[in-house]
Amino acid sequence: MSSPPASLAAQPAETRIVHGLGLMVLAMLVAPFIDIFSKLATDTASPTFITAGRFVFQALFMLPIVLWNGLWRVFSWRLSFYHMIRAAVITLSMICFVATLAVMEVADAVAIFFVEPIILTVLSSIFLKETIGWRRYTACAVGFLGALVVIRPSFEEIGYVAILPIVTAFGVAIFALLTRALALREDPWSMQFQMALWGIPISGLLLLIGDRTGMAFLAPSMPDGLTLTWLVCVGAFAALSGILAVYAYRAAPASVIAPMQYFEIVSATLFSWLVFGDFPDPMKWLGISIIIGSGLYIIWRERRAASSKPVTGTAKSTVAP
Secondary structure (H helix, E strand, O other), X not given: OOOXXXXXXXXXXXXXXXXXXXXXXXXXXXXXXXXXHHXXXXXXXXXXXXXXXXXXXXXXXXXXXXXXXXXXXXXXXXXXXXXXXXXXXXXXXXXXXXXXXXXXXXXXXXXXXXXXXXXXXXXXXXXXXXXXXHHHHHHHHHHHHHHHHHHHHHHHHHHHHHHHHHHHHHHHHHHHXXXXXXXXXXXXXXXXXXXXXXXXXXXXXXXXXXXXXXXXXXOOOOOOHHHHHHHHHHHHHHHHHHHHHHHHXXXXXXXXXXXXXXXXXHHHHHHHHHHHOOOOOHHHHHHHHHHXXXXXXXXXXXXXXXXXXXXXXXOOOOOOO
């Protein structure tokens, strides 16, 4: 894992934390635009084509930085198999989420997706053998109930597609577990870039299958100028939000930064209302509040549990997908 830039390392701890919080707020302001432009592109492109476009343009926007910093020299090719798995998981997750955006309000889909920290908590207890007490398990159950409150009216309107954000959350949680396993061995930028590189051929293979089988959600297409513009914006905002998140986690501890991720629900709601005129009703706001409250409680409990453990000298790096 690479060390923070010298300019950050030289700053007092309090200044670095404020810096990190500011960067994460910016990342969460930027992140909803990935979903908004993806939703705009669904008028003429399939979820798989949009996902492939995201990877292509995200890689192109990151390429100058990777070349400038010489990060390509530190690629761990012997870990390529694990990066391929990460890319496959996140590709399928993105396809599910974009398929949801085609028929669901952005704010609702984002809110349901935020059961991901809850799923990650459960998976960590199973696969990483992390000790999870009854309080956090209870918070996980409450968080899922909050998701069901948001899903219920959407399920009545659009059917089983309303469940896809949970599928996405499950996939991103698995992606996060794999990222944790690799984060101490590789630079975050390298991991981000390799994920995008692997995502391109995986998406291409799915597009080929769609072309041969005629499956609509996998179908390739020739984008018009407007759709291509949306795809460029998806890739640009994905790269920018990822960059901001990486530097946020470099500047401040994950336990301090993590709660700010829930700001994305607020920004997604605002921008979705401005662009599409969508605004959650009171019942959905209740579900969103339950999800946020459960997630923040889990983060708080994890923070307390971590502070009670002896320091081992290792650090944990978190990378946004």
